Amino acid sequence: MKPFLFLGTRGEDDVAASEYAAVLRYSGLDERDLRRVRLEQQPLGEIDLRDWSGIVLGGGPFNVSDPYSSKSANQLRVEEELRTLALRVVETDFPFLGACYGIGTLGNLAGGRVDRKYGEPIGAVTIRLTEDGRADPLFGVLPETFDVFLGHKEAVSRMPHGAMLLGSSAACPVQAFRLGRNVYATQFHPELDVEGLCRRIEVYRHHGYFDPAELDEVLARARTGVVTEPPRLLSRFVRLYARGRRPPVPG
Numbered sequence: 001m002k003p004f005l006f007l008g009t010r011g012e013d014d015v016a017a018s019e020y021a022a023v024l025r026y027s028g029l030d031e032r033d034l035r036r037v038r039l040e041q042q043p044l045g046e047i048d049l050r051d052w053s054g055i056v057l058g059g060g061p062f063n064v065s066d067p068y069s070s071k072s073a074n075q076l077r078v079e080e081e082l083r084t085l086a087l088r089v090v091e092t093d094f095p096f097l098g099a100c101y102g103i104g105t106l107g108n109l110a111g112g113r114v115d116r117k118y119g120e121p122i123g124a125v126t127i128r129l130t131e132d133g134r135a136d137p138l139f140g141v142l143p144e145t146f147d148v149f150l151g152h153k154e155a156v157s158r159m160p161h162g163a164m165l166l167g168s169s170a171a172c173p174v175q176a177f178r179l180g181r182n183v184y185a186t187q188f189h190p191e192l193d194v195e196g197l198c199r200r201i202e203v204y205r206h207h208g209y210f211d212p213a214e215l216d217e218v219l220a221r222a223r224t225g226v227v228t229e230p231p232r233l234l235s236r237f238v239r240l241y242a243r244g245r246r247p248p249v250p251g
Contacts, residue, residue: 001242002053004029006036007044009060009078009101015203019058022191026231027056027238040074044081049094054241056234057082059100059189061207064108065115065154083108093180095241097138097233103156103174103185110179112160118172122151122201122209122218124225125169127176127188133166138184139176141236146229148175148188149197149222151209155187182241190230197222 006023010016020036027034037044040060062075071079082105089096090109098106107114124147133139156174159165166184167176176186192200198219205212 001033002051003033003035004238004242005047005052005055006034007055007057007082008036008038009040009058009062010038011040011061012203015200018196018199019191022193022196023056023058023234026191027234029238039078039081043077044085047085049088049092053243054095054097054237055085055089056237057096057098057102057105058191059102061204062101062104063154064104079105090179090183093182095182095237096184097190097237098185099189099191100150100152100187103177103187104154106177106179106183106185107156107160107174110160110162111158112156112163113158114154115157116154117157118155118174119153120150120155120169120171122197123221124148124227125150125171125188127167127169129167130165132164132178133176136164136166136178137240138178138233138236139166141232142229147225147227148190148230149192149194149225149227150188151201152187153208184237186233188230190233192230193227194223194225197225 008016024034086105086109104114126145126147128145129139134144155172159174159177163177163179165177169175172187178184201218201222205215210218
């Protein structure tokens with residue numbers, strides 16, 4: 001089949017590798033069929049969408065709502081490259097699944113707004129699907145309510161024009177939405193398990209998500225979470241959008 005493209009923005013090798021490994025595991029793909037580009041290390045370059053089955057964008061410490069003056073040249077480059085790609089993806093309705101940073105990337109398009117109004121602390125949160133979410137080809141594989149792992153400073157306070165709301169939480173109205181038929185964004189991390197969450201908590205403890213003095217408390221709270229359903233989004237995304245088949249390898 002045509003491979004999928006995974007875009008990462010994490011500068012820390014350990015968590016970047018852990019995120020990619022989790023997406024591989026839960027999508028059912030191998031590295032041959034899920035090619036990774038670390039945008040914080042290299043420019044995206046020219047992407048011919050005809051070469052790919054779909055695109056998955058992971059999370060990271062960048063926030064689109066950060067003050068412009070606080071953004072590094074590298075962050076500004078990444079944001080501009082992702083915005084350019086996102087506009088093409090939406091225009092062509094190309095299969096796209098953006099997690100966390102993906103909702104920031106898509107959420108600012110077409111009159112949408114991403115700001116600090118609906119941030120949520122690190123931990124497990126219950127998501128409820130909307131009627132549209134329950135009927136959606138991707139999200140419909142999930143139960144009406146399910147728990148996710150997340151932790152974010154920013155969120156969508158106003159969806160882009162034409163976006164369809166798929167899921168919400170008590171503290172954050174927009175947890176997932178769809179543009180067109182094939183472009184998805186989630187506030188939560190579908191690939192995240194307890195081990196991966198605890199690794200990120202330790203690595204990002206000085207990034208403003210919580211008081212570093214509360215590290216042990218945040219870790220303990222994270223370990224109580226039971227999250228089982230979100231990874232199904234990754235395998236379902238592959239089943240929906242994998243294009244073509246590889247010929248058998250001569251043996």
